[in-house]
Amino acid sequence: MKYLILLFFIFIVYSLGSALYYMMKDNGGSKRMVKALTMRISISILLFVFIIFSFWMGWIKPTGVA
Amino acid sequence: MSTTTTDLQDEIEKIDGHDSHDDHHHGPEPGLLRWVKTTNHKDIGTLYIWFAFSMLLIGGAFAMVIRAELFQPGLQLVEPQFFNQMTTLHGLIMVFGAIMPAFVGLANWQIPLMIGAKDMALPRMNNWSFWILPFAGTMLLSTLFMQGGGPAFGWTFYAPLSTTFAPESTDFFIFAVHMLGFSSIMGAINVIATILNMRAPDMKLMDMPLFVWTWLITAFLLIAAMPVLAGAVTMMLTDRNFGTSFFDASGGGDPVMFQHIFWFFGHPEVYIMILPAFGIVSQIIPTFARKPLFGYSSMVYATAAIALLSFVVWGHHMFLVGMPIAGQLYFMYATILISVPTGVKVFNWVTTMWRGSLSFETPMLWAVAFVILFTIGGLSGLMLGIAPADIQYHDTYFVVAHFHYVLVTGALFSIIAAVFYWLPMWCGRMYNEKLAVIHFWWAIISVNVLFFPQHFLGLAGMPRRIPDYSLQFADFNMISSIGGFAFGLSFIMLTYIIVDCIRNGKPVEGGRAWESARGLEWTQGEKAQYHSFDTPPSRATILAESSHISHEGQH
Amino acid sequence: MQSRPDYYIPSGSYWPILGSVGLFAMLGGFAGSLHGSIVGTIGLVLGLGMIIFMVFGWIGQVVHESENGYYNKEVDMSFRMGMGWFIFSEVMFFAAFFGALFYARQLSVPWLAGEGNNFWTGELLWPEFKSIWPLVAMPDPTNFSIPKGIIGAWELPAINTLLLLTSGATLTWAHWALMNKNRNQLIAGLMITIVLGITFLGLQIEEYYLAYTTLDLKLSSGIYGSTFFMLTGFHGFHVTLGVIMLIVILMRCIRGHFNMDRHFGFEAVAWYWHFVDVVWLGLFVVVYWL
Numbered sequence: 001m002k003y004l005i006l007l008f009f010i011f012i013v014y015s016l017g018s019a020l021y022y023m024m025k026d027n028g029g030s031k032r033m034v035k036a037l038t039m040r041i042s043i044s045i046l047l048f049v050f051i052i053f054s055f056w057m058g059w060i061k062p063t064g065v066a
Numbered sequence: 067m068s069t070t071t072t073d074l075q076d077e078i079e080k081i082d083g084h085d086s087h088d089d090h091h092h093g094p095e096p097g098l099l100r101w102v103k104t105t106n107h108k109d110i111g112t113l114y115i116w117f118a119f120s121m122l123l124i125g126g127a128f129a130m131v132i133r134a135e136l137f138q139p140g141l142q143l144v145e146p147q148f149f150n151q152m153t154t155l156h157g158l159i160m161v162f163g164a165i166m167p168a169f170v171g172l173a174n175w176q177i178p179l180m181i182g183a184k185d186m187a188l189p190r191m192n193n194w195s196f197w198i199l200p201f202a203g204t205m206l207l208s209t210l211f212m213q214g215g216g217p218a219f220g221w222t223f224y225a226p227l228s229t230t231f232a233p234e235s236t237d238f239f240i241f242a243v244h245m246l247g248f249s250s251i252m253g254a255i256n257v258i259a260t261i262l263n264m265r266a267p268d269m270k271l272m273d274m275p276l277f278v279w280t281w282l283i284t285a286f287l288l289i290a291a292m293p294v295l296a297g298a299v300t301m302m303l304t305d306r307n308f309g310t311s312f313f314d315a316s317g318g319g320d321p322v323m324f325q326h327i328f329w330f331f332g333h334p335e336v337y338i339m340i341l342p343a344f345g346i347v348s349q350i351i352p353t354f355a356r357k358p359l360f361g362y363s364s365m366v367y368a369t370a371a372i373a374l375l376s377f378v379v380w381g382h383h384m385f386l387v388g389m390p391i392a393g394q395l396y397f398m399y400a401t402i403l404i405s406v407p408t409g410v411k412v413f414n415w416v417t418t419m420w421r422g423s424l425s426f427e428t429p430m431l432w433a434v435a436f437v438i439l440f441t442i443g444g445l446s447g448l449m450l451g452i453a454p455a456d457i458q459y460h461d462t463y464f465v466v467a468h469f470h471y472v473l474v475t476g477a478l479f480s481i482i483a484a485v486f487y488w489l490p491m492w493c494g495r496m497y498n499e500k501l502a503v504i505h506f507w508w509a510i511i512s513v514n515v516l517f518f519p520q521h522f523l524g525l526a527g528m529p530r531r532i533p534d535y536s537l538q539f540a541d542f543n544m545i546s547s548i549g550g551f552a553f554g555l556s557f558i559m560l561t562y563i564i565v566d567c568i569r570n571g572k573p574v575e576g577g578r579a580w581e582s583a584r585g586l587e588w589t590q591g592e593k594a595q596y597h598s599f600d601t602p603p604s605r606a607t608i609l610a611e612s613s614h615i616s617h618e619g620q621h
Numbered sequence: 622m623q624s625r626p627d628y629y630i631p632s633g634s635y636w637p638i639l640g641s642v643g644l645f646a647m648l649g650g651f652a653g654s655l656h657g658s659i660v661g662t663i664g665l666v667l668g669l670g671m672i673i674f675m676v677f678g679w680i681g682q683v684v685h686e687s688e689n690g691y692y693n694k695e696v697d698m699s700f701r702m703g704m705g706w707f708i709f710s711e712v713m714f715f716a717a718f719f720g721a722l723f724y725a726r727q728l729s730v731p732w733l734a735g736e737g738n739n740f741w742t743g744e745l746l747w748p749e750f751k752s753i754w755p756l757v758a759m760p761d762p763t764n765f766s767i768p769k770g771i772i773g774a775w776e777l778p779a780i781n782t783l784l785l786l787t788s789g790a791t792l793t794w795a796h797w798a799l800m801n802k803n804r805n806q807l808i809a810g811l812m813i814t815i816v817l818g819i820t821f822l823g824l825q826i827e828e829y830y831l832a833y834t835t836l837d838l839k840l841s842s843g844i845y846g847s848t849f850f851m852l853t854g855f856h857g858f859h860v861t862l863g864v865i866m867l868i869v870i871l872m873r874c875i876r877g878h879f880n881m882d883r884h885f886g887f888e889a890v891a892w893y894w895h896f897v898d899v900v901w902l903g904l905f906v907v908v909y910w911l
Contacts, residue, residue: 005906009903009906019892019895023701023705024705037793037892038793040895040899041786044786044898045790048782048783062775063908099633102635103635105633185628188699190636197638197641201644201645204645238649241649244648254706255710259703262702263695289709289713290713291713293714293716294713294714297716297717297721300851301721309765309766309839309841310846310850311844312844316760317760317761318756319843320725323725327717330717330720
């Protein structure tokens with residue numbers, strides 16, 4: 001489970017990083033940055049939904065005082 | 067553009083009440099305020115270098131106190147508590163106040179000139195990076211006069227000495243470190259933006275002089291490492307004042323965690339202080355060997371390799387903290403691995419000199435001294451990196467000798483070499499060569515008398531950071547102190563030589579100060595102009611001025 | 622492309638020295654006030670005021686210069702690089718605190734309970750101590766505030782995550798509007814983003830208030846409280862900065878400052894917001910879930 005979430009994060013950080021790269025590289029002249037950011041927010045929402053779903057399925061539990 | 071039109075424009079803009087006009091064709095502003103407001107990379111470079119030099123003298127004075135106390139065994143001159151404040155502030159001032167700002171100053175002066183740029187990329191921020199420093203330095207030094215004294219826990223400020231058991235002034239120290247870090251990060255951002263964005267359009271990355279390359283990589287290290295230091299001191303601050311327990315085992319934290327965070331910053335930090343030195347030496351040696359730099363691309367890759375490795379070896383500072391055996395082995399092997407790219411560099415310098423038409427003007431003397439003495443420091447570093455042997459060396463004067471060989475005869479010597487090398491271009495005047503050579507020999511002998519015996523002291527078991535020691539260490543300590551006073555005196559002579567050069571030096575004639583110096587910085591005539599490279603240099607000029615490609619058969 | 626073809630070098634400026642004096646007064650004053658000095662508190666307030674004045678004055682001048690066409694593409698690129706590397710330094714700053722969290726969870730707390738070769742550490746120091754995360758029973762509780770509970774993931778944090786993610790989506794919507802030259806959508810998108818950001822901050826304050834008053838979960842609640850508040854606190858500070866920057870950008874959009882070609886200010890702030898959003902997602906997962 002941890003690794004699955006980690007995988008999500010790798011994709012999120014990758015798309016966020018490529019947005020930064022396009023911001024510096026394209027100097028405002030292309031849509032690559034906004035596309036990368038769209039990708040980043042979509043994956044993030046997917047991750048959030050996935051966490052809720054995993055909780056609902058009982059795959060994960062939030063940290064809490066036992 | 068004629069002067070009258072420029073003046074007219076100036077007038078119009080004054081009437082406009084808007085001071086952000088392009089003052090490109092003007093000289094410096096008159097008056098002292100020029101230095102406060104300036105956005106000129108040469109002004110700011112000068113400010114950095116003078117600031118670093120005054121900090122060097124203050125930190126040196128602290129070192130004199132240390133050596134005077136250690137001249138003989140027994141408590142002689144100062145209280146042990148004050149002695150500890152001296153060792154702490156000597157280290158902090160030298161690292162953050164002298165060496166790092168001196169390199170940033172050199173970067174400010176040289177990088178735009180060496181890549182054919184008009185100025186630094188973000189000139190106003192450049193001014194801020196500098197002007198934070200005097201305030202941070204004042205805050206740091208003011209701790210000495212506070213109740214309970216200044217920080218006395220060593221420049222590494224290990225918790226809990228720096229949290230639970232530290233004087234009140236430690237909070238001022240923490241904020242001084244925050245400010246210094248802020249300044250360094252902004253300076254580094256500026257260097258990266260300048261190198262990547264302001265290069266002459268016809269200069270490719272692999273055309274850049276090595277000083278520019280090493281600074282590019284250093285700037286990356288700074289941006290990656292300094293925020294971690296900021297994090298460490300922030301945790302210290304909250305542990306001290308707001309009840310957190312990052313470094314307090316009774317709350318679930320760990321004082322050893324401080325050491326991990328500190329050295330994650332600290333090890334890249336030592337490369338921050340040596341990579342630009344590598345760059346300087348790689349500029350100077352080709353000039354006086356009258357040969358292109360040997361193995362330019364391997365130098366670039368070696369620098370990058372050292373920088374990357376520097377992030378994964380921090381544990382070698384902590385072999386004795388109770389590290390698992392696997393951790394010790396890993397950190398040992400990774401550390402020893404660094405000697406490979408470093409060795410590449412040393413061999414490249416030697417090979418550059420091999421069969422060159424060597425001449426030994428002052429900058430070359432310092433550069434050669436750097437290569438030899440830095441290598442000694444590097445080799446003692448290898449000894450320290452061997453985990454089982456380090457059990458003997460840890461926290462002894464052997465460590466002190468090691469890092470002074472790399473930081474004084476390494477970093478500081480390269481800075482002195484750079485100043486002698488470029489000063490004639492900065493001010494259009496030549497220093498007194500005879501005095502400078504005498505100064506060199508004085509310094510080189512005294513510095514070895516100062517630090518070499520400390521190897522023996524360390525091997526014999528004398529711990530570092532103590533004001534008193536047992537009798538068997540007396541002889542070497544006295545020799546070391548004598549060398550220390552002599553080395554300290556040499557800086558008075560250095561001051562004289564530099565001031566004399568700036569005020570009365572013979573004007574440089576015929577274009578460049580050194581017969582076979584190459585580099586875009588030498589293309590501006592006898593003296594650096596206040597504004598340079600209005601039009602970027604051409605590809606032909608860049609190639610003709612390269613110090614790493616062969617010019618044989620060209621005239 | 623602009624009226625001045627070459628790289629713009631500003632002439633001398635008083636903003637940096639004002640910033641330095643402000644920084645000195647603020648931090649020195651803060652250190653003084655920590656030890657009960659009134660002068661320190663005054664310095665803190667004055668310094669903070671100077672910094673705020675400096676930031677707005679400096680940025681105002683940059684905006685003015687930008688709008689008057691002093692900046693060419695290269696200047697724009699320098700700002701982009703500056704922003705990018707500044708963010709990288711922020712990442713490293715957060716990394717130090719995430720590192721502290723991992724170190725405590727994976728190493729120091731288990732070691733204190735005697736894990737690995739630390740049997741005698743556990744035995745000799747605090748033999749009663751057990752390694753349970755979240756750590757509410759400190760090895761030596763005398764000096765610490767014992768929390769009755771912690772903030773559960775299903776309460777405010779989940780709502781906050783939803784808020785921030787939505788704000789990221791609305792900002793992206795505004796970004797597309799900018800690219801497609803739809804000014805009304807751009808302004809609407811920015812406004813919604815700002816409102817969501819402020820709501821997030823309000824709920825975060827509510828969460829801290831609950832933690833302090835009903836749960837006794839404080840900064841001084843051992844390593845759990847330390848990492849929890851420092852991580853979420855610094856994140857909240859960055860959200861605050863992000864909201865302020867978004868408001869500035871909104872003002873500029875309303876004044877019609879950006880167009881298809883020149884919108885670095887917008888891009889930088891948008892990216893910053895996305896970055897802050899990702900940091901939160903990381904916090905949400907590692908602090909509240911794993």
